[in-house]
Amino acid sequence: MLIVDNIHAGYGTSEVLQGASLEVQAGKVVALIGANGAGKTTTMRAISGMIKPAQGRVLLNGKPVQGYGAARIAKLGLAHAPEGRKVFGPLSVEDNLLLGAYNHLPMFFGFRSKAAHDLEKVYDIFPRLRDRKQQSAGTLSGGEQQMLAIGRALMANPKVILLDEPSMGLAPVIVQEVFNIIRRLKEAGTTLLLVEQFAKSALEVADYAYVMEHGRIALSGTPAELHKNERMLAAYLG
Amino acid sequence: MVVSGALMGLVYALIAYGFQLTFATSKSINFGQGELVMLSAFFSLSLLNWGVPYWLMIPGGLLFGVVLGLVVERACVRLTLEQKSEGWILLTIIFGLLGFSAAENIWGRDDRPFPTPIPTEAMQFFGVSITPLEISVAVGVLAVMGVIELFKRKTLLGKAFEAVSADRDAAELMGISARHTIMLSYGLSGLVAAMAGILISPITTVGPTMATALILKAFAVAVVAGLDSGFGVVLVGIFLGALESLTSFYLGSGWREAPGLILLIMALAVRPNGVFGKASIRKV
Numbered sequence: 001m002l003i004v005d006n007i008h009a010g011y012g013t014s015e016v017l018q019g020a021s022l023e024v025q026a027g028k029v030v031a032l033i034g035a036n037g038a039g040k041t042t043t044m045r046a047i048s049g050m051i052k053p054a055q056g057r058v059l060l061n062g063k064p065v066q067g068y069g070a071a072r073i074a075k076l077g078l079a080h081a082p083e084g085r086k087v088f089g090p091l092s093v094e095d096n097l098l099l100g101a102y103n104h105l106p107m108f109f110g111f112r113s114k115a116a117h118d119l120e121k122v123y124d125i126f127p128r129l130r131d132r133k134q135q136s137a138g139t140l141s142g143g144e145q146q147m148l149a150i151g152r153a154l155m156a157n158p159k160v161i162l163l164d165e166p167s168m169g170l171a172p173v174i175v176q177e178v179f180n181i182i183r184r185l186k187e188a189g190t191t192l193l194l195v196e197q198f199a200k201s202a203l204e205v206a207d208y209a210y211v212m213e214h215g216r217i218a219l220s221g222t223p224a225e226l227h228k229n230e231r232m233l234a235a236y237l238g
Numbered sequence: 239m240v241v242s243g244a245l246m247g248l249v250y251a252l253i254a255y256g257f258q259l260t261f262a263t264s265k266s267i268n269f270g271q272g273e274l275v276m277l278s279a280f281f282s283l284s285l286l287n288w289g290v291p292y293w294l295m296i297p298g299g300l301l302f303g304v305v306l307g308l309v310v311e312r313a314c315v316r317l318t319l320e321q322k323s324e325g326w327i328l329l330t331i332i333f334g335l336l337g338f339s340a341a342e343n344i345w346g347r348d349d350r351p352f353p354t355p356i357p358t359e360a361m362q363f364f365g366v367s368i369t370p371l372e373i374s375v376a377v378g379v380l381a382v383m384g385v386i387e388l389f390k391r392k393t394l395l396g397k398a399f400e401a402v403s404a405d406r407d408a409a410e411l412m413g414i415s416a417r418h419t420i421m422l423s424y425g426l427s428g429l430v431a432a433m434a435g436i437l438i439s440p441i442t443t444v445g446p447t448m449a450t451a452l453i454l455k456a457f458a459v460a461v462v463a464g465l466d467s468g469f470g471v472v473l474v475g476i477f478l479g480a481l482e483s484l485t486s487f488y489l490g491s492g493w494r495e496a497p498g499l500i501l502l503i504m505a506l507a508v509r510p511n512g513v514f515g516k517a518s519i520r521k522v
Contacts, residue, residue, distance in 0.1 A: 050407060074413035086408035088401045095397050102398060103413040111394040152412070 001026040001191050002047070002078075002160045007056030007066070009046040016042040018215040019056070022193075024160060029182070029192045031202040033236060034212035040195040041083050043212070044164045047193075048080035049073040061159055075103050077159035083168065083195075085149040089138030093129055096137050096148055097122060100155030115155070122151040125181065143174035150181065161185075164195045179205060199236040203227070211236065239487060240480045245372045247479020248379040249438050250498075253456035254463065254471040255383055256430040261465045262403035263416070263423040264319060266326045268310050270334025271431055272453030277337050278303040278428075279435030279444045280345045283352055292355055300432045307428020311421055319420070341446045349445035356440070371440055378437045380472075386426060387468060399423065451495055458502035464512020474513070 002024040010016040016039045024030045032040050046053045049070035058066040065073050074080075079100070088096050098105065098115055105111035123130035126147045132140065137148055146166050153161050163182070167175040175198070182205050185192060196202035203209055203223040211219040211232065219232060226232045253275065257267045268274070282299030290298060314333050318325035356374050360367040390396035401409040402419040410416055435449070442448055459478055463470030478498055486494040505512065 048411060050410070069415075070407070070410035071413050071415045074411055080411045082408065082411060086405050086411075088404040088408065090404050091397065091400055095400075098394060099397055099401050099409075099412050099414070102394065105394055107395040108393045156413070 001061060002193065003057075003059040004043070004047060005057040005059070007043075007046055007053040007058065009042060009051055009053040009056075011042075011051070015054070016215050017046060017053070020212065020215065020217055021056075022210045022217060022220070024191060024193050026159075026191050027189045028207040029186045029190075029194060029205055031199075031206035031209040032193060032195045032212060033197070033199045033202055033209060034218075035235075036197070038212040039215040040212055041164055042215075044080065044082070044162050044193075044195055047073075048078060048082075048162060050080075050082075074156070077156075078162065079153035079156045079158035079160070080162040081149040081153040081164065081166070083164040085142075085145045087137040087140070087145050087148050087152070090136055092134050093137055093140070093148060094119070094133040096152050097129070097155050100152035101157075103156065118155055118157065122154055125154070125184065126151050143170050143177065146170065146174075146178055147181070150178075154185075160191045160193065162193050162195075165197065166194070167196065167198055167201070175201065203237075239367075239483050241366050241368055242372050243483025244476045244480040245368075245376045246438075246441075247459075247475040247477065247482075248376050248472065249434050249475075250452070250456045250459045250478060251471040251475025252379045252383065252430055252434045252437075253453065254460035254475065255386075255468060256427040256434075257456070257460045258465055258468060258471065259386075259423045259427045259430065260315075260420070263399065264315065264420045266315055266319060267330075268307075268314075268333075268424070268427065269327060269330040270310065270314075270332075270337060271427070271456070272449035273334040273337035273341070274303060274306050274310070274428055274431035275435040275438075275449040275452065276444075276446060277306060277341055277435075278432035279352070279439045279448065280341055282432075282436050283350065283439070283444050284345075286353060296436060299436050300429050303428040303430075303432025303435070304425045305428070307424040307426070307431070308421060310428070311424035315420070315424065316417070338446055345444075345446075347446060349443040349448070352439035352444050354440035358440075375437045375441070378433060382430060382433045383468065383472070386430070395422075455495075455498040458498045458505075460512075462501055462505040462513060464514045467512065467514035470512065470514030 004020060004022045006019045006021050008015055008017055008019060020043055034040050045051045047058050049068050053066050057064055060076055060078055065076060097119060101115050101118060105114055128144055129148060129151055166178045179201050186205060194202060206223055208222055209226055210217050253271060256271055261267050278299050281302045282295050285295045285298050310330060310333055314329035315326045356371045358369050358371045360369050390399055398414045399419055401414060402416050406416050459471055459474045463474040478501060481497045482494055485497050
């Protein structure tokens, strides 16, 4: 579904990614773990078109998309819930969700009724968003904003979702809640690439995982395989 | 008299609103906006002279404003924003100068009257003397601003517009093209400028310099109100317009331009984000 092949990317003259490759198969949850500054978020940004890779290929459903702008890649079925959530603060919760489905809805009128079914689905997963649908997104708590960011990505009915550090800055209880939701999405057959610093929790939900170090993939395997790897244990799971 | 001043102030508010539209999406403004007002007014006058009926002249003039707004975006703004430079400041000023010279060459330097079917004799309302023409200005300003605000709140495209102002990167991730949204904001800003030109021309006459003072005061209103509050520009615009007519009555009409400029200096010194402004803005 999503193949990243030997990409190099960075900001200005500093090259953060030095030939990273990974693959996400349809219906699987794949985790990308690693220390701060290893290049996880940069990988996500290079996939979704927020930065342009200097080299390498990104294949979405077999189609090369590297070098496309973010809006164009989103139209092709990739939803990226970015680091720091980036909800539209002044807009209401419901408007945020509606904008998640921007590509599928009419521009002027009738978009609300066309989106009603998907909205209900998202509200069923996140009942708290239904309670706050008229509230402006900027006034939500961190956990609620994260749920909104995930819900907004779901609204696009995407082929692949990129989820960048959903646990960042959240209380442990809320982190658990977020991981429960990821588990539910997995059961529903969602294709997901998950970036996490909490390697343990990430390995609990993932089908497959990549470990990133200094802009390259250092290790990869199923969670069971990684749990047997001594280097992995010492560095990330200790 | 204070009331007619306040109504004139609504025109400042309308032009200031045009600044806000483009600032919201792109953090840039068109410093040649005054020339857009003037060129659209001249074009509308030409339409009337070519025998175009009055009701058709208005959409024609507005369309001309939209086209000019899009030209400004394409010629002066887009490339500099892509290079993350502030070059649009200089380029929009240059565009304004070009527009000014073009107007002088095409239509001449003289001020010309702008005909209107709306009566200009003053009427009395509760002891206030006011002309139907002035009322038409107020109605026109509020109608245009109202329609644009409704568009922003009620349509998905309008919400996308707000999303780009709130977080451009995140909007792109939703599949919203920031470039198209910025084009839209410049088009709307041109429409607003043309509307201001058509509304004010019957009162002030049309000439190459008609918008020079107007634009300074619109800028004062935008800065005093903050570059993100549509409601704020209306209040500040009305306040400034009323203040100006009081000043010219009590101090003499030579002092007419003073309050706007003093207000601008005070606002920049005391509350640089504007009385109604929230976010900190980058000074240019």
